[in-house]
Amino acid sequence: MSVTTLDSFRTEKGVDLRRVPVAWKAWGRLNASRDNVVIVCHALTGNTDVDDWWGPLLGPGRALDSDRFFVICFNVAGSPYGTVSPVTTSPDTGEPYGVAFPDFSIRDTVALHRMVLDEIGVTGVALAIGASMGGMQVLEWGHHTDLVKALCPIAVGGRHSAWCIAWSASQRQAIISDPKWKGGHYPADDPPVHGLSVARMMAMISYRSQSSFEKRFGRARMMDNPGEPMAVESYLQYQGEKLVARFDANCYIALTRQMDSHDVAYGRGNYPEVLGDIKQPTLVVGIDSDILYPLAEQQELVQHMPSAEMAVLTSPDGHDAFLIDFEQLSAHLRPWMARVVIDGENRRGSIHNE
Amino acid sequence: MSVTTLDSFRTEKGVDLRRVPVAWKAWGRLNASRDNVVIVCHALTGNTDVDDWWGPLLGPGRALDSDRFFVICFNVAGSPYGTVSPVTTSPDTGEPYGVAFPDFSIRDTVALHRMVLDEIGVTGVALAIGASMGGMQVLEWGHHTDLVKALCPIAVGGRHSAWCIAWSASQRQAIISDPKWKGGHYPADDPPVHGLSVARMMAMISYRSQSSFEKRFGRARMMDNPGEPMAVESYLQYQGEKLVARFDANCYIALTRQMDSHDVAYGRGNYPEVLGDIKQPTLVVGIDSDILYPLAEQQELVQHMPSAEMAVLTSPDGHDAFLIDFEQLSAHLRPWMARVVIDGENRRGSIHNE
Incomplete structure (x- = not known):
């Protein structure tokens, strides 16, 4: 992972930050024209380790071919994985920003990442791709028309719906209701773990589906083992506890608010x-x-975006299918990329084929 | 509302309770043969006020015709509206049962209500009808073959799915994580209101749908009013606070556990x-x-129940449609009831028509 520290950044709402770290990770090499870039955008609790969470899509010969592309993933503002966020020490106070961390919109995050691309000297982005919160960034990258040549937003819409805001709001409320949240001013060694864990339990439901839960857990005998929680209940509690060990409550609030701000219009x-x-x-x-x-x-996006086409993952796994069904995703991506994704290597390839 | 106090009740798990109140409300009159009974079963946070929550279905000339039927609704065990529950004073301790309230299954609740029907001297039930948790009771009434002649379960399955248990479990966890829950031993004047409120916010999401939220709230301008929560967020918080004023946290836990126990097999x-x-x-x-x-x-139920037929409410409102779309519900109920629901009045009507 690399960290590029920008001197300053001004958010859409006009808040100025100084010494702003942006964490990123890259695979492959920039070509001479510096335009063989693929930006991969991560989701809510994700990070820059694309090789971990999208491994089968990334690498030599794979859809995101690191022999051909310079594949880069930026950590999102507000996330605890290296980019500026509530857990970053403020240069003004010497303390973590905490709850004082300013609102970032999806648009802010993309503008911030753009500054790093400019610093690296990138002249063209062959493709911006990402799912969920990552897909929101992809749509904002679409407005960087001087730079970005193709888009692949996955499992997302053009603006966060009331439905998704409802899910986010309930999860934030679970954190805020935890007395240990203390208005966001919790000590690092005593965070609101219960609230964050409940938020994650709720989120895990939204990421799956009725049929995926049914297939995996069914009615693992509660009444035969009185006192034992059902399998699905234990699973969710475990997922909640697992997130608490790797995430921060104020970051979770900041990022879900950032997602709620998503509205390309x-x-x-x-x-x-x-x-x-x-x-x-x-x-x-x-x-x-x-x-x-x-x-x-997604149909709404395709209806209004003049050069968009649609692909559907057929899956029982719900929203999380983008982290599960790599084969289908790859099968949709490859032929589309072969047709539309243009970069230096691709142009040379075309010449070679003639 | 009437309250019938039973001397004793033994749960499926073998716990004995003494002096067990069962609250109920009825409309219409028992006929001479005492078999013109319609049982209406309420849902999770419902109560016996069928005239409130199913008003357009109940009354003279309506689907649940109080000129023809003796319509009765029992409050469920575990609910704070009059039947034995965590807020009931235990005759053994002189204190509310609280968290010591024993597990009731859906089957227990129906057995308890049956005892009251027997005490009233009911000889036949023309119809048992209810939605959601009420529908679970309806399916259990189906096993009282000596008494119950027809069934109308709405928006329910034959056993609680892992998916529904996941929703229940997360809501319980929201309550349990509230430090004011104190292992269930909270004082009456300082209950875990935040946890219960968060649980209700989550539940409200599950009762609706993406499109109903979208239509009602859309993206009511958050960024134009910085600091203001979005409309849907305020709505959910209001719903959470509203439930807290009328419900008890231990009851909520008891009832969701009762729903999770639902498995006709x-x-x-x-x-x-x-x-x-x-x-x-x-x-x-x-x-x-x-x-x-x-x-x-529901298709699974119809597939396996030999005399079942299916009706579908076409609605954007999600699970809650059973509390909203009375016209469609009534339009399905009336012709089916005219065909299959048999009682004393109905038999006389048939003779009169010949």
């Missing part, structure tokens, strides 16, 4: 028209069992 | 065969946007 005009302005070749991927971002949201 | 044999033993004419009602109890669960 905000301040830009009429929603369908703003989508119409995203003219890059785009592969919109939906998941047929996704209850958070149902297919109707 | 438990201790009776093979699931499809046990459903096959429910031979009464049955109208199974599903809601096409219900994410908790999807149509597949």
Whole structure:
């Protein structure tokens, strides 16, 4: 992982930050024209370890081919994995920002990452790809028309729906209701672990589906083992505890608020028209069992984005299918990328083939 | 509301309770043969005020015709609205049962209500009808073959799925994580209001759908009013606070556990065969946007219950459609009841028509 520290950054709402770290990780090499870049955008509790969570898609010969592309993943502002966030020490106070961390929009995060790309000297992005919160960033990258040539937003819509905001709000409330949250001013060694754990339990439900839970757990005998929780209950509690060990409560609040801010049309005009302005070749991927971002949201994107086409992952696994069904994802990505993704290597390849 | 106090009740798990109150409310009059009874079963946070929550279905000339039927609704064991529950004073200790309230299964609740019907001298039940937790009771009433002649379970399956248990478990965890819960031993004047409120916020999501939230709230301008929560967030918080004023945390835990126990086959044999033993004419009602109890669960019931037929409410409102779309519900109920619901009045009506 690398960390690039920017001198300053001003958020959409006009808050100025100084000495702003941005963490990133990359695979492959920049070509001479510095335009063989693939940006991979991570989801809510993700990080820059694309090789961990999208391993089968990344590497030599794979869809995100590190022999051909310079694949880069930036950590999102607000996330505890290296980029500026509530757990970052403020240069002004010498203390972590904590609850004073300013609101970042998805647009802010993309603008921040753009500054690092500029610093690296990137001249072209062949593809921006990501799912869920990552997909929101992809759509914002679509407005960097001077740089970004193709888009692949997955399991996302053009603006966060009331439904998704409801899920986010309930999860934030679980944290805020934990007395240990203390208005966000909790000590590092005594954070609101119960609230964050409950938030994660809720989130895990939203990431899956009725049929995936049924297949995996069914009614693992509660009444035969009175006193024992059911399998699915233990599983969720375990997932809650696991997140607590690797995440921060104020970061969770900041990131879910950032997701709620997602609206490509905000301040830009009429929603369908703003989508119409995203003219890059785009592969919109939906998941047929996704209850958070149902297919109707991806269909809406394809309807209004002039160069968009749709691919559907057929999966019982719900929203999380983008972290599970690599084969289908790869099968949709490869032929589309072969057709539309243009970069230096690709152009040379075309010449070679003639 | 009436309260019938039973001398004793033994739960499935063998716990004996003494002086057990059962609250109920009734409309219409018992006929001479005491068999014109319709049992209406309420849902999780419901009560016996059927005229409040199912008003358009109840009354003279309506689907649940109080000129023809003796319509009765019992409060469920574990609920704070009059039947024995954590807020009931134990005759043994002189204190509320609290967290020591024993596990009740859906089957226990129905057995308890049966004892009151026997005390009233009811000889036949023309119809048992209810949705959600109420539908679970309806399916258990189906095993009282000596008494119950027809069934209408709505928005429910034959056993609680892992998916629904996941929702329940997360909501319980929200309560249990509230330090004011104190292992269930909270004082009456300082209950775990935050935990219960968060649980309700989560539940409200599960009762609706993506499209109903979208239609009602959309993206009511958060970023234009910085600091203001979004409309849907305020709505959920309000719903959470509203429940806290009328419900008890230990009751909420007891009732969601009771719902999780729902499995018509438990201790009776093979699931499809046990459903096959429910031979009464049955109208199974599903809601096409219900994410908790999807149509597949009602189709499963109809597939295995020999005299069951299916009706689908077409609604954007999710699970809650059973409390909203009275017209469709009534339109399905009336012709089916005209065909299958038999009672003294009905028989006289038939003679009159010949």
